Amino acid sequence: xxxxxxxxxxxxxLSAEEINIxxxxxxxxxxxxxxxxKKVPTLRGKTVILFFQEASTRTxxxxxxxxxxxSADSISISASxxxxxxxxxxxxxxxxxxAMSPDIIVMRHSSSGAPHLLAxxxxxxxxxxxxxTHAHPTQALLDMMTVRERKGSLxxxxxxxxxxxSRSRVARSNxxxxxxxxxxxxxxxxxxxxxxxxxxxxASVTGDMKSAIEGADVIMMLRIQKERQQSFLFxxxxxxxxxxxxxxxxxxxxxxxxxxxxxxxxxxxxxIAPEVADAPYSVILDQVTSGVAVRMAILYLLxxxxxxxxxx
Amino acid sequence: xxxxxxxxxxxxxxNINAIADIHVDNGKIVSVKILKKASGVRxxxxxxxxxxxxxxxxxxxxEAGRVIDASGCIVVPGLIDMHVHLREPGEEYKxxxxxxxxxxxxxxxxxxxxxxxxxPVNDNGQVTEFIIxxxxxxxxxxxxxxxxxxRGLAGKEMCEYGELKEAGAVAxxxxxxxxxxxLLMRRALEYSQSVGLKVISHCEDPSLSGGxxxxxxxxxxxxxxxxxxxxxxxxxxxxxxxxxxxxxPVHIAHVSARESIFAIRxxxxxxxxxxxxxxxxxxxxxxxxxxxxxxYAKMNPPLRSVDDRSAVREALSDxxxxxxxxxxxxxxxxxxxxxxxxxxxxxxxxxxxxGLSLILVSKGVxxxxxxxxxxANNPAKILGLESGIADGKTANFTIIxxxxxxxxxxxxxxxxxxxxxxDGWEFPGKVVTTIVGGVVVFSS
Ligand SMILES: [Zn+2]
Numbered sequence: 001x002x003x004x005x006x007x008x009x010x011x012x013x014l015s016a017e018e019i020n021i022x023x024x025x026x027x028x029x030x031x032x033x034x035x036x037x038k039k040v041p042t043l044r045g046k047t048v049i050l051f052f053q054e055a056s057t058r059t060x061x062x063x064x065x066x067x068x069x070x071s072a073d074s075i076s077i078s079a080s081x082x083x084x085x086x087x088x089x090x091x092x093x094x095x096x097x098x099a100m101s102p103d104i105i106v107m108r109h110s111s112s113g114a115p116h117l118l119a120x121x122x123x124x125x126x127x128x129x130x131x132x133t134h135a136h137p138t139q140a141l142l143d144m145m146t147v148r149e150r151k152g153s154l155x156x157x158x159x160x161x162x163x164x165x166s167r168s169r170v171a172r173s174n175x176x177x178x179x180x181x182x183x184x185x186x187x188x189x190x191x192x193x194x195x196x197x198x199x200x201x202x203a204s205v206t207g208d209m210k211s212a213i214e215g216a217d218v219i220m221m222l223r224i225q226k227e228r229q230q231s232f233l234f235x236x237x238x239x240x241x242x243x244x245x246x247x248x249x250x251x252x253x254x255x256x257x258x259x260x261x262x263x264x265x266x267x268x269x270x271x272i273a274p275e276v277a278d279a280p281y282s283v284i285l286d287q288v289t290s291g292v293a294v295r296m297a298i299l300y301l302l303x304x305x306x307x308x309x310x311x312x
Numbered sequence: 313x314x315x316x317x318x319x320x321x322x323x324x325x326x327n328i329n330a331i332a333d334i335h336v337d338n339g340k341i342v343s344v345k346i347l348k349k350a351s352g353v354r355x356x357x358x359x360x361x362x363x364x365x366x367x368x369x370x371x372x373x374x375e376a377g378r379v380i381d382a383s384g385c386i387v388v389p390g391l392i393d394m395h396v397h398l399r400e401p402g403e404e405y406k407x408x409x410x411x412x413x414x415x416x417x418x419x420x421x422x423x424x425x426x427x428x429x430x431x432p433v434n435d436n437g438q439v440t441e442f443i444i445x446x447x448x449x450x451x452x453x454x455x456x457x458x459x460x461x462x463r464g465l466a467g468k469e470m471c472e473y474g475e476l477k478e479a480g481a482v483a484x485x486x487x488x489x490x491x492x493x494x495l496l497m498r499r500a501l502e503y504s505q506s507v508g509l510k511v512i513s514h515c516e517d518p519s520l521s522g523g524x525x526x527x528x529x530x531x532x533x534x535x536x537x538x539x540x541x542x543x544x545x546x547x548x549x550x551x552x553x554x555x556x557x558x559x560x561p562v563h564i565a566h567v568s569a570r571e572s573i574f575a576i577r578x579x580x581x582x583x584x585x586x587x588x589x590x591x592x593x594x595x596x597x598x599x600x601x602x603x604x605x606x607x608y609a610k611m612n613p614p615l616r617s618v619d620d621r622s623a624v625r626e627a628l629s630d631x632x633x634x635x636x637x638x639x640x641x642x643x644x645x646x647x648x649x650x651x652x653x654x655x656x657x658x659x660x661x662x663x664x665x666x667g668l669s670l671i672l673v674s675k676g677v678x679x680x681x682x683x684x685x686x687x688a689n690n691p692a693k694i695l696g697l698e699s700g701i702a703d704g705k706t707a708n709f710t711i712i713x714x715x716x717x718x719x720x721x722x723x724x725x726x727x728x729x730x731x732x733x734x735d736g737w738e739f740p741g742k743v744v745t746t747i748v749g750g751v752v753v754f755s756s
Contacts, residue, residue, distance in 0.1 A: 012533070090651055111651035112535035113605030132653070134535025169535060196538065197529020 003301045007119045007126040010135035011176035019180060023145050025297035026290070032069055033292055043072035046303045049097055052078045052108040052129070058264060059129050059138075062288070063106045066295035072103075072303065094118050103303050107131075112169075125302040127295075133167050138298065139263055140173035142290040144181065146283050147218055149290070150259055155182035160212040161203075162244060163222025163271055164193040164233070170263045171222060175203045188212035190244065192233045209244060213253045220261040221246050221272045237270050247273040259283050313338050313377065315750055320382025320711060321350050324389050324701040325681045325689055334387065336707040339750040343703060378752075382711050385744060388684045389699045390422025390708025392691040393662065394512075395487070395565055395589060395637035398424075398455075401442065402431025407642035407728045409446045409455065412662070414726040415640070416453045417754035419662040420743035422708040423454040423697060428465070429488040435460035435471045437479035444480045452753040453746075454708075456482040456695070458512060461500045465489050470500060477507045482695050485512035487565060490547055492518060497551065501560040510695055512563045515547035515572065516613070524653045526599040526614040534605070536652060539614050541569035548572040552579040552586055561585035563694055566639050568594045568613040570623035577632045587694050588627075589635035592661060592668035593733070595624045595677075601733065607648045607655035608733045611641070625677045628686065634694065636686040638665045642729030660727045664720060666712060667739025673714075674740050680714070711745035718742050 003021055008014070014022075032040055048067045052060050060076060067074035077097075088096075090109075094117075097105055104125045107115045112132030119126040130136040148154055159178050165171045165187045175185045179202035187194070187203045188211075199205060206212055213219060224240055234240045246260070260272075260282040268274045277284060315336040322332040322344065331348040334341060393416065399407040407415075409426075416424045426443060428434035434443065440457045447455035459481040463469050465488065473484065484504055491497045491513065501511050520543035525531050527538025548564055552575060555562040567573060567590045579586045593611065598618050602609040609615060627633040641658025648655055669683050678686075688710075692699030698706055722735040746754040 089646075089649075091649055109651070111653045114651045116605055117651060132535050133537075172533075172535060195532040196527050197532045200529040201533060 006302070007115075008137055008298055008302065009115050009119060009126065009128045011137050011140050011173045011180070012135075014137065014177075014180075016180045019141070019144070019177065022141055022294065022297050022301065023148060025301060026141070026145050026293040029296045029300065030289075030293040032296070033289070038069050039071060040069065041071045042300060043067070043070040043303050046072040046103045047101065048072045048074040048104045048106060048299065049100070049102040050074060050076045050106045051093075051097060052076065053114075054079075054108050054110045054130070056108055056130065059108060062291045063129060063295050066292050066299055069292070070296055070299055072299065090114060090117060091121065094121050098122050098124065104299060127298055127302065130169055133169050134172065136169040136173050137177075138291070138295055139170050140177040141298075142287055142294040143174055143220065143261060143263075144177055145290040145294055146261065146286050147259060149286070150283065151217065154178060157183040157217040158186070158215055159183050159218040159220065160186045160188060160216040161220045161222065162188045162209070162212055162246070163224060165189045165198060165222075166193050166195040168222050172201065174220065175201045179203070186212055186216070188244070190234060209250060210253055213250055216254060216258055218259045218261060219246065219254065220263075222263070223265065223267055224271045241270050245271055245273065246276050248275055251276060257281070261287060263287070313750070315378045315380065315707070315747075317380045317382050317387055317709065317711070319347065320385050320387035322387045322701055323681055323684050325685045327700060327702060329681065334701065334709070336750045339707055341701065341703055341705050341707050344701060380711070380745060380752075384713065384715065386680065386712045386714055387701070388710050388712065389688040389692075389701055390746070390748065391420045391666070391687045391710045392423040392425075392695075392697060392699070393419075393421045393638050393640065393665065394425040394635060394691040394695060395591070396424045396426050396640045396662065397429065397642065397658070398426040398443070399430065399642055400446070401439065405728070406644050409443060410450050411726060411728045412640070412642075413447060413450045413453045413455065415660070415662040417746045418726045418743065418756075419664070420666045420710040420712065420746055421453060421662060422710065422746060422748045422753075423456060424662075425456045425458050425482060425695065427458050427485060427487040428460040433460050433464050434458075434481075435463050435465070437472070437475040440476055440479035440481050451751070453748055456480070456697070458483045458485050458487070459509070460484065461486045461491055461511070462496060467492055467496065470496070470503065473504050473507045473509055477509055481509060482697070483510040483512050483563075485514060485565065487512065487514045490514050490516040490518060494550060494554065498554050498558060501554055501558045501562065505560045508696075510561065510563055512565050513547070513551045514565050515544050515551060517543050517546045520546065521612075524610065524614075525602050526616050528599060528617055530599045530602060534602070541571050541616065541620065544569045544613050545571035545575060549575045552576070552584055555579075555586055556584050559585075561587065564588040566591050566594070566613060566637070567624065567627070567633060568616050568620060570620045573623050573627045573632055577627070580632065587634045587690075588632065589637040590624050590628065590633050591637060591639045592665050593659060595621060595628060595672060596668050597621075597733065605652040606733070607650065607652055608659060608731055610652060610655050610657055611639070611659055612657040625672065628672070629678050629682065634686065634690040636665065636669055637691070638662055640727075642727055643731045644729055648731050659732050660722075660725070660729050661732070662727060663725045664732060664734045664737070664739075666743050667720060667737070667741070668734070670712075670714065670739060670741045707747060707750040709745070709747040710743060711747070712741055713744045714741040716742040716744065
């Protein structure tokens with residue numbers, strides 16, 4: 001099978017085969033980052049625009065490094081530093097970006113569906129780097145790559161995702177992604193953070209930490225945002241941490257070879273205890289490394305790596 | 313000045329259901345001559361057999377005047393849409409009073425009620441008079457303004473209902489927004505009744521409704537914030553309680569949730585004077601139609617679940633919901649060609665309401681008579697407007713060809729805006745003539 005998709009918008013629209021292509025490509029490109037000269041000429045002459053309407057240093061830097069290691073020219077445009085974006089409609093911004101003839105636009109936006117709107121209007125490839133509470137496909141793919149490296153395969157693994165599922169695009173994309181690859185995903189949260197109908201994405205639901213931890217091969221903790229207290233989602237960080245935080249004593253119920261993951265940034269002492277985050281079974285920093293490889297793979301595939309291989 | 317509408321299947325529920333000739337003179341009905349009793353009207357309107365040529369002759373042709381052959385068509389009292397947003401004054405790029413009136417005429421409506429959320433808000437006599445005067449100049453569909461409950465729709469203080477009534481308002485509503493303050497709602501009910509203005513309530517608890525589509529698995533998948541049914545039903549229950557407390561009737565706008573319907577059904581059963589409307593999109597679409605972030609499927613209240621749609625249909629058939637009103641809400645691409653959560657709520661509806669209602673009739677959900685009640689007789693009753701086909705009444709008619717199936721194209725519509733999810737839909741029948749006060753204001 002070869003790569004034919006123009007955009008990577010969400011996990012729903014990626015098939016298991018396409019996920020495998022991305023992960024296999026990422027595995028093969030990972031080695032570049034270990035070389036003394038971390039650069040290959042593969043995407044020389046290609047232009048990648050990093051269009052971040054919503055601030056995110058970590059994801060933007062990861063894409064930027066990925067583009068540069070493949071020799072693409074990458075330009076960052078963010079809402080805060082650009083008069084082009086402020087007060088302009090998304091469609092107008094899109095037309096302006098289009099006029100610069102980019103090959104790929106990496107897009108982060110606070111509105112769910114914004115990359116889909118852009119993808120319909122623009123001939124450049126769109127990579128969704130996070131839209132509202134909808135999707136964050138590259139995060140899910142880097143999580144899957146990290147787990148696959150450690151466990152060999154994703155099939156039949158038990159993955160537990162714990163935290164504010166309602167407002168998490170990471171949770172949605174991971175549920176869809178891991179389930180497509182044959183894993184069993186369980187989500188745990190207080191009822192205030194559990195969205196209606198999440199089962200329809202393929203996850204099983206629990207409100208009980210013990211049942212989320214027991215037997216899990218992978219435990220993924222989500223960041224708790226303090227401002228969420230304003231919508232009465234939980235009484236206090238203290239109580240949240242007591243009931244849904246991951247600490248050493250809770251981990252005693254887990255499998256000995258469990259992997260601990262977190263998309264970052266960490267709220268140490270709230271959703272995750274410091275000694276858990278830094279423990280050997282924590283793969284939080286491996287996730288960051290996989291992030292660059294997965295994003296290189298997607299840039300490579302979309303920029304024609306497989307679409308028109310005779311370019312090279 | 314004379315007109316004969318010949319050989320149509322005349323349906324005015326509770327009054328006439330027969331093949332008849334209607335004679336009109338000077339804007340009034342002068343006689344209704346029954347030619348033949350109608351039968352088999354439950355599902356498709358005029359009975360297919362029609363009349364033999366001999367029977368088709370009616371005595372007393374007018375010496376001068378217009379003859380409209382309504383053979384094979386249904387002739388009903390002029391339809392009334394009691395929930396329309398005309399956007400003038402203030403947002404004329406979306407709709408003007410004139411363009412809205414043309415759309416209404418094409419949709420078969422002889423009267424429309426326009427909501428007060430214009431710029432400026434219709435919260436004083438001058439705005440009400442401006443709307444009425446502008447509409448009169450069009451010499452077409454009747455426009456009855458609905459004025460605001462609270463000044464500036466701010467929910468803080470009452471408008472001068474006496475002045476608004478004198479200026480020509482028929483009802484009050486803060487539509488677009490709920491009246492959150494229960495005391496203000498109580499006082500508005502009590503005071504407005506004394507001046508003869510009906511209260512129409514947009515039911516929404518804003519602390520629960522902070523989403524952009526129906527709460528449920530479709531919203532969860534799309535990552536869109538949900539609006540639960542209770543955001544509507546809580547306010548419906550409150551308004552029923554206030555109607556009971558004050559003894560003043562209340563009309564519930566655009567019912568979408570089944571829990572609202574249960575509350576209204578119970579209230580009616582124990583004698584509370586509550587009436588309700590729904591819009592064609594709530595009996596036609598569900599939240600499954602919010603596909604690929606299509607902002608033409610975004611409205612408030614939102615498209616609900618399949619169960620809610622079933623409950624709305626049942627409520628139309630059992631009388632819990634009295635009225636079909638469009639909530640015609642024109643928006644331009646400036647408000648709609650944007651991110652889903654940024655997009656304005658609402659769709660246009662004047663030119664699709666009859667077509668969508670006819671689909672319900674063809675599905676057997678309601679009879680043609682019930683359709684006429686929901687679109688003509690009941691809104692008239694609730695607002696105290698004239699309706700019906702009988703000697704001496706104003707000659708307002710809508711003539712529908714129930715068998716003229718056609719495809720609706722928004723770009724060919726009369727509304728200035730094109731924001732509709734029904735573009736390209738096929739409707740089983742069509743409005744062919746709209747007559748206001750004995751004058752044809754639309755024919756096709
Ligand atoms: Zn409303």
